[in-house]
Amino acid sequence: MPIISNKAHNMPASPIRKLVPYAEAAKKRGTKIYHLNIGQPDIETPEVMLNAIKTSDIKVVEYSHSAGFESYRNKLAQYYQGFKINVSGSDIIITCGGSEALSIAFMTCFNNGDEVIIPEPFYANYNGFATAADVAIKPIRSTIESGFALPPISEFEKLITPKTKGIMICNPGNPTGYLYSRQELEQLRDLVKKHDLYLLSDEVYREFCYDGKEYVSVMHLEGIDDNVILLDSISKRYSACGARIGALISKNKGFMAAALKFAQARLSPPTFGQIGAEAALATPQSYFDKVQKEYVARRNFVIDALNKMPDVVCPKPSGAFYCIAKLPIDNSDKFCQWLLEDFSHNGQTVMMAPATGFYSTPGAGTNEVRLAYVLNLEDLKNAMECLAEALKQYPGRSN
């Protein structure tokens, strides 16, 4: 039998999916599970998007341009201009989700064995794309004590080697919900300029910034146009994760020409997703206002509830719809499995993501979990009740 490649062997399995068999078994026993484990929002996709797909009068579902519909790219540029991100349609390649944008960016920027520095905890799938592209992620630790603020630049400097070719961030952050300040981003700008590094930024949660705090994009930073690669997706913005529409954006023309060759090899992004995404640009502001109000209420409730539990610490995030909580437990992998395998409260339990999956450093995150507050308030209330009760009963409680 022919064997699989080393790359396939090293490819990380999704840290959340390890729990799926336990969740399925719990469901079979009749336990209701509150899913706080994945960033799949319950929010409805805008009608204007769905209607465009339903009323399309397409007869032949043709390949589109490899960079995506020209009409969509031009309108999307206007959308970015609304955030003072000065790009044109030719600075954009439409991709199959943010995932493909990331995958193409890694292959275009980095040689095999090159290093990219990423503040941890970070979105676990970055590991998969790095493995696929033969890139080494060098984690730099952000801490729950600082609310997951940018680590000191001096710590970045210590990690930079001749193999370091880029820094990557997620802003607002998954899994932390942290929103970088202009000052933090300007420090990163100076660093990437000094060492001539790529600065990749995953900003798919820009619509989810709270408390009037300012969203600063890496594309707002002056003097590093050729260093900056913006990764985007409509998945969260329009609650359209399954549409698989993302974007790769840069003012660096050499980068864009090279990225387009990867895009051409895979022919084109999905047509129906693009039809929807183009129409979704006309989503009324009232939709976003309502969604934002809903998420703020959910966040406030969840963060309050968590911090009221004895020995639980959870910094209040300013963006996205995740938070990381420190729990009085021995091991978050064991705890999350126990919640599904051995615990129920009034026939209910809660599923969360052990934070270990979001750290590269071995042993980090063992007493932290990530919660996605993507359920309605009533469900969140029940979920928090379950968690509070579980922490009382859990045999591996640490204090």
Add this chain to the structure above:
Amino acid sequence: MPIISNKAHNMPASPIRKLVPYAEAAKKRGTKIYHLNIGQPDIETPEVMLNAIKTSDIKVVEYSHSAGFESYRNKLAQYYQGFKINVSGSDIIITCGGSEALSIAFMTCFNNGDEVIIPEPFYANYNGFATAADVAIKPIRSTIESGFALPPISEFEKLITPKTKGIMICNPGNPTGYLYSRQELEQLRDLVKKHDLYLLSDEVYREFCYDGKEYVSVMHLEGIDDNVILLDSISKRYSACGARIGALISKNKGFMAAALKFAQARLSPPTFGQIGAEAALATPQSYFDKVQKEYVARRNFVIDALNKMPDVVCPKPSGAFYCIAKLPIDNSDKFCQWLLEDFSHNGQTVMMAPATGFYSTPGAGTNEVRLAYVLNLEDLKNAMECLAEALKQYPGRSN
């Protein structure tokens, strides 16, 4: 400015796209272009597929399972069973087009620097996926004189080194239209078994087999279940190239488990495409009968017209909707460019793909072009008239 990666630098540009600026200039001059250069069929997508998308009552466009809808995979397995391909839903991963199936297969099967043998001429984008996956394609020459039949196994044996990990074919073939016989495939079976190689087969044109000839899948071959990887796509079957729905199929459980990790990293295949693809399985046989009749008429017309032109040779293909013709010209790249830049006949010209882009061996295919007979008979008639006239006028005629 940070530089692009070696991989990005080496990534081949699409051979057809080099001609696009000339085509655009010709259009601006008012010249009508008959596009025989790409495999974008003019056939309408089945109504049953489009209607399913238009009438879907989806409210939240969620991620699907990373391997695709379970319901779709199970029905798709039945479709394959209709071709005596004995698979179940768990042997299938739904991908974003055949492109992603190929990309995941390459990364799962091959280490950096491994070699895969592919009979040339072959589909040009295989080069892109090989470059992205750091795999070396070792071409083995099939000839127009043999109608692009499988080269002798002794020639394969000569190419096999310790780095050879697979053989890849396209059946029915793009760009040749050649349909491998059972005997040819059994020779390949014995070879991959002897050397324990993967046998990857791109069979996206299985609905396009003509003259009552038998379609034999690599999955029909006995005794090599663990070696065989089937790559598929609905793009051509339902004229739905833009839906971006393909599939990766294997009975090798270790391969499938590893491939699923790549699929999980990119989350899920497109939801709307899957809705359409699942519904398209109910496309009535009358649709395929009509399409097949149409393509046979087109093929017969084009092959006859080509072989009637002085010093033109074009074997009659038994499958797909392409043919490769040998022309009395000095250089097919120059000729195809000249057709767009310097030639018109009654205000019309024809765009074809120089066959050089389908060969890996330098200098091969310089007097060959690929034609996709994806236009209606009337347009094909005009296109062949243009080509006949062009061959009379072309200053680089070789005899």
